[in-house]
Amino acid sequence: xxxxxxxxxxxxxxxxxxxxxxxxxxxxxxxxxxxxxxxxxxxxxxxxxxxxxxxxxxxxxxxxxxxxxxxxxxxxxxxxxxxxxxxxxxxxxxxxxxxxxxxxxxxxxxxxxxxxxxxxxxxxxxxxxxxxxxxxxxxxxxxxxxxxxxxxxxxxxxxxxxxxxxxxxxxxxxxxxxxxxxxxxxxxxxxxxxxxxxxxxxxxxxxxxxxxxxxxxxxxxxxxxxxxxxxxxxxxxxxxxxxxxxxxxxxxxxxxxxxxxxxxxxxxxxxxxxxxxxxxxxxxxxxxxxxxxxxxxxxxxxxxxxxxxxxxxxxxxxxxxxxxxxxxxxxxxxxxxxxxxxxxxxxxxxxxxxxxxxxxxxxxxxxxxxxxxxxxxxxxxxxxxxxxxxxxxxxxxxxxxxxxxxxxxxxxxxxxxxxxxxxxxxxxxxxxxxxxxxxxxxxxxxxxxxxxxxxxxxxx
Numbered sequence: 001x002x003x004x005x006x007x008x009x010x011x012x013x014x015x016x017x018x019x020x021x022x023x024x025x026x027x028x029x030x031x032x033x034x035x036x037x038x039x040x041x042x043x044x045x046x047x048x049x050x051x052x053x054x055x056x057x058x059x060x061x062x063x064x065x066x067x068x069x070x071x072x073x074x075x076x077x078x079x080x081x082x083x084x085x086x087x088x089x090x091x092x093x094x095x096x097x098x099x100x101x102x103x104x105x106x107x108x109x110x111x112x113x114x115x116x117x118x119x120x121x122x123x124x125x126x127x128x129x130x131x132x133x134x135x136x137x138x139x140x141x142x143x144x145x146x147x148x149x150x151x152x153x154x155x156x157x158x159x160x161x162x163x164x165x166x167x168x169x170x171x172x173x174x175x176x177x178x179x180x181x182x183x184x185x186x187x188x189x190x191x192x193x194x195x196x197x198x199x200x201x202x203x204x205x206x207x208x209x210x211x212x213x214x215x216x217x218x219x220x221x222x223x224x225x226x227x228x229x230x231x232x233x234x235x236x237x238x239x240x241x242x243x244x245x246x247x248x249x250x251x252x253x254x255x256x257x258x259x260x261x262x263x264x265x266x267x268x269x270x271x272x273x274x275x276x277x278x279x280x281x282x283x284x285x286x287x288x289x290x291x292x293x294x295x296x297x298x299x300x301x302x303x304x305x306x307x308x309x310x311x312x313x314x315x316x317x318x319x320x321x322x323x324x325x326x327x328x329x330x331x332x333x334x335x336x337x338x339x340x341x342x343x344x345x346x347x348x349x350x351x352x353x354x355x356x357x358x359x360x361x362x363x364x365x366x367x368x369x370x371x372x373x374x375x376x377x378x379x380x381x382x383x384x385x386x387x388x389x390x391x392x393x394x395x396x397x398x399x400x401x402x403x404x405x406x407x408x409x410x411x412x413x414x415x416x417x418x419x420x421x422x423x424x425x426x427x428x429x430x431x432x433x434x435x436x437x438x439x440x441x442x443x444x445x446x447x448x449x450x451x452x453x454x455x456x457x458x459x460x
Contacts, residue, residue, distance in 0.1 A: 005031060005046075008067040011207040012050065015059045016217045016448070023050050042068060055214070055230070062211045065191045066198050070110065089119060090141060098147055101181050102154035109181075113188035116142050121193055132200070135193035142189075144182050151178045216447040220302035220419045221391075228301050231447055232308065232343040238451055239312035245455045246316050287412070287459035288319040288383050292372060294390030295350055296326040296363040302419040303389045304347050306450060307336045310387075316458070321379055327364035329372045330354040365392060365431065366400030373403045380410045385459045388416040388439070392425070392432040399431040404438050415457050417444040 009024050027049040034045045043064055051060055093116060100108040121138035155174055198206040215223070215230040223231070262278040270276075291310060293303040307322055314320045314337075324332045332354050336346065350356065358367075372379075380386060386407060392399075408414045418425065418432055422443045425432035435441060442457075444450050 001031070002028075004067050007204060007207075008046070008063060009050065011063050011067075011204065011211075012060065014208050015063070015211065015213045017050075017056055017059060017214075018052070019050050026050075039068065039070065059211060059214055062191060062194065063207050066194060066203050066207045066211075069195045069198075071114070071195075072199070093119070094142065094144075094147065097142075097144060097185070098150045098154060101144075101147065101151045101178065101185065104181060109185050110188055113185060113192050116189055117192045117196065121189075133193040133196040135190040138189050138193065139186055144185055148175065148178055148182065151181075216451075218447075219445045220305070220447075221298045221445075223301055228305070229344060231305050234447070235305070235308045235312055235343065238447075239309060242309075242451060242455055242458075243313055243316055246313075246458060287317055287385055288381070289317045289321075289458070290379055290384050290386045290411075291320075291322045292329075292369075292386060292388045293322065293324050294326070294363055294365070294368075295324045295347065295356060296361070299363075299389075299391050299419060300347050302444075304343075304350075305447065306387075306389055306417070307332075308343050308346065309450070309454065311336045313454075313458075318383075323372060323376065323379070324350050324354055324356050325363075325368035325372070326357045326361065327367050328356055328358050329368050329375065330356050331376070362395045363390070363393065364397045365390065365394050365435075366398040366403070369403035369407070370400050373406050377410075380407055382410075382412055384411045385457075386411045386414045387457075388414065389419075390416075391418055391420045391430065392416070392435050392441075393428070393430050396429050399434055401434060401438060404435060408439050412459070414439040415453075416441040417450070417453065418442065419445055421445060 005028060006024070009019050009027070013019055027046050030045040030049045031042065034041050036042060043061070046064065047057065047060055051057065093112065096108075097112055099105075100112055116138050117133055117135070120141045121133045121135065123132055123134055123137060152171075152174060155178070156171075194206055194211075212218075215227045216234070218227045257280055259278045259280045263274050263276075266276055266278055267274040289310065291307060293307060294300075295303050303324070310320060310322070320333065321331065322333045322336045323329050332350050335349050335353060388404075404414075416435060416439050418441055420430070420432070420443070424430065425436070425441075426434070432441060442453055444453055
């Protein structure tokens with residue numbers, strides 16, 4: 001049991017959860033106090049001891065299911081045998097699934113998930129049975145999402161005597177509840193398939209590779225809609241943390257650096273010993289921030305999230321201006337400012353209302369940088385910090401290095417945040433290394449890296 005607990009903690013750490021020795025000791029004490037008779041009580045006790053935020057449950061629950069599984073082997077105890085369920089077996093299982101979903105019978109749903117994986121999820125064969133188990137294969141053959149109408153019919157069979165308005169409202173509630181139950185069954189199938197694969201290949205390996213990590217560690221270029229939606233919801237809490245860090249940096253830097261000449265002059269009264277250092281006075285002035293964002297293709301998710309994050313921090317700067325481009329540049333400061341109400345639609349509004357594309361839809365950094373330097377010379381000045389967001393892939397067009405050099409000469413600082421891994425820079429049509437010779441370029445693949453860079457690079 002000690003090995004299971006430490007394995008659970010180690011895997012959660014590998015997924016980015018901060019769990020120290022204190023939390024681990026608390027989890028061991030909770031496990032000793034709760035015992036193992038009630039698995040769900042154990043789950044909640046360990047979650048309370050180890051986790052700090054509710055959103056970490058998305059990682060904790062599937063990892064817990066691997067280290068503290070509900071069972072071992074197949075439902076009948078014979079996991080070494082691969083069965084290929086036919087259409088008749090599938091239809092019979094779907095009929096039982098409709099009844100279980102209508103009754104919300106959790107025990108039966110768990111049993112049916114095991115039978116579904118056992119009958120339809122095995123792939124490959126060997127002398128010892130299946131080579132692996134696939135939740136995708138199971139769900140694609142069983143298709144539980146198509147049972148919504150049948151489950152609703154079973155639920156409504158006994159519902160009578162409602163007026164039209166009440167029935168319509170109740171119907172919507174019932175449909176949402178059935179969808180939730182179906183998704184719960186789908187998750188049971190995924191858990192069962194992971195458990196069986198872990199028995200064959202090792203719990204630690206599957207827990208590290210087959211469990212989705214937290215949204216802030218998912219690469220922007222690979223993030224799906226669900227991850228991007230979760231990141232958008234995290235914009236304002238993250239902005240508050242970054243604002244606190246920036247305020248602390250500003251307080252520490254308020255007195256300025258040591259004025260060596262005045263310090264030495266003052267030390268004459270103490271025999272040349274600088275007892276009282278004299279600090280230069282800083283002029284209180286908030287910096288200006290300029291974002292130049294590539295909003296084409298898969299890079300758009302990275303750019304949109306960063307734009308929303310910076311907009312949430314706008315109180316920290318005297319001025320924030322945001323420009324978007326694909327192969328033409330347009331200012332979108334107003335669209336980003338109004339995008340807080342509907343962050344999910346920001347990308348569509350930019351592409352629909354701003355002029356960011358010309359006669360083709362591929363990104364062109366050279367043309368965009370040149371147009372920005374020519375059309376918006378007032379956007380960049382000696383107090384401006386410029387962030388360029390993009391993968392630096394020019395689609396074999398001229399990178400226009402003189403335009404970026406001109407921007408760098410006018411600005412206080414220029415930073416380039418690249419969502420691609422450093423190993424991919426200057427491969428194919430990427431001009432990343434050429435741009436990196438002119439400005440500071442940083443790898444920024446996920447929200448965790450972005451928040452660290454923003455906290456370190458933003459001017460105070």
